Amino acid sequence: MGTEKQEELLQIKNLAISFYNKSGEVQAVRGISYTLHKGEVLGIVGESGSGKSVSSHGILRLTPDTGKVKSGEILFHGKDILKMSRKELQELRGNKIAMIFQDPMTSLDPLFTVEYQLNESLKKHTSLDAQARKKRMLELLTLVGINQPERRVKQYPYEFSGGMRQRVMIAMALSCDPELLIADEPTTALDVTIQAQIVELLKELKEKLGMAIIFITHDLGVVSDICDNIMVMYAGKVVEEGTSRQVFYERKHPYTEGLLSSVPKLDQKKDEKLKPIKGNPPDMSHVRPGCAFAPRCGCAMHICVKEEAPMCELDDTHKVSCWQVVRHEMEEQKR
Numbered sequence: 448m449g450t451e452k453q454e455e456l457l458q459i460k461n462l463a464i465s466f467y468n469k470s471g472e473v474q475a476v477r478g479i480s481y482t483l484h485k486g487e488v489l490g491i492v493g494e495s496g497s498g499k500s501v502s503s504h505g506i507l508r509l510t511p512d513t514g515k516v517k518s519g520e521i522l523f524h525g526k527d528i529l530k531m532s533r534k535e536l537q538e539l540r541g542n543k544i545a546m547i548f549q550d551p552m553t554s555l556d557p558l559f560t561v562e563y564q565l566n567e568s569l570k571k572h573t574s575l576d577a578q579a580r581k582k583r584m585l586e587l588l589t590l591v592g593i594n595q596p597e598r599r600v601k602q603y604p605y606e607f608s609g610g611m612r613q614r615v616m617i618a619m620a621l622s623c624d625p626e627l628l629i630a631d632e633p634t635t636a637l638d639v640t641i642q643a644q645i646v647e648l649l650k651e652l653k654e655k656l657g658m659a660i661i662f663i664t665h666d667l668g669v670v671s672d673i674c675d676n677i678m679v680m681y682a683g684k685v686v687e688e689g690t691s692r693q694v695f696y697e698r699k700h701p702y703t704e705g706l707l708s709s710v711p712k713l714d715q716k717k718d719e720k721l722k723p724i725k726g727n728p729p730d731m732s733h734v735r736p737g738c739a740f741a742p743r744c745g746c747a748m749h750i751c752v753k754e755e756a757p758m759c760e761l762d763d764t765h766k767v768s769c770w771q772v773v774r775h776e777m778e779e780q781k782r
């Protein structure tokens with residue numbers, strides 16, 4: 448998937464991650480694969496519990512102790528992160544790959560000024576001297592759209608609004624000049640206008656700095672504008688992937704369709720009602736055979752509850768795992 452000729456930055460191959468608790472195994476991620484090229488933006492979309500965060504946190508080996516990578520490879524510039532030493536991993540975290548979260552306070556300490564925190568981050572990740580760090584701090588704050596950086600840098604996180612705090616967190620993440628930024632629901636807690644501003648900022652940064660971004664969200668509407676490619680996850684698996692245009696305008700999986708109908712669009716008409724997907728995602732500690740979405744799917748056939756559909760390659764970039772699509776493709780071939 449992705450733009451040709453560009454260098455491959457990250458390759459995930461057949462990654463499976465499970466948690467183990469008293470009631471057994473929770474199969475959070477069940478064999479996902481994708482490739483991210485340099486400077487590319489990939490959206491990972493799906494409802495809560497679909498495995499977006501677990502798979503992405505796994506890239507930095509941030510899987511909690513109760514979890515285990517069961518299989519797979521996570522290649523960064525061709526080198527398997529899962530086999531890296533502690534030292535190599537430290538070098539990677541924050542230097543090559545940075546992460547931002549839904550709640551900026553995960554990364555910001557309420558007890559220290561922004562200046563102190565940015566300075567510490569620059570000390571850790573760069574060899575700049577004190578004067579150069581001061582200059583870089585102001586540059587970073589300006590880069591993320593914070594006005595009067597000389598004044599604001601002296602303030603504490605609580606003195607910033609939600610959207611502005613998110614900008615500070617992005618500045619912190621950028622302090623090490625990452626090649627890849629993992630953004631885990633960075634706009635979810637913000638109101639719609641601010642959400643759009645943060646997405647716009649990330650888009651500008653991607654263009655200016657050329658970094659790749661993995662943008663995790665449950666809201667397909669949010670990522671339409673920024674992503675090159677989109678991967679739709681359900682119950683720990685990829686059910687559809689393609690370019691942003693394909694997923695929006697040529698989507699084939701009923702789950703993708705459901706996701707799009709359940710979120711407000713920017714041009715939503717007043718009388719146009721949102722249609723939430725009926726039912727709930729499955730319990731991943733009791734995975735049943737067949738397509739995990741079948742019990743909620745309006746188009747489910749007999750085979751859907753028995754067997755999982757193969758990943759159908761509609762073209763070089765567009766792939767879907769759905770028996771309806773398989774059937775349609777077979778009928779097309781017969782003609």
Ligand SMILES: Nc1ncnc2c1ncn2[C@@H]1O[C@H](COP(=O)(O)OP(=O)(O)OP(=O)(O)O)[C@@H](O)[C@H]1O
Binds near residue numbers: 665
């Ligand atoms: N520490 C944990 N222990 C046990 N199960 C976990 C743990 N973390 C996640 N899970 C399970 O793994 C599955 C995937 O969770 P994940 O957080 O990746 O989903 P998500 O798509 O990112 O949703 P959300 O947006 O709610 O975080 C879920 O079934 C979840 O309950």
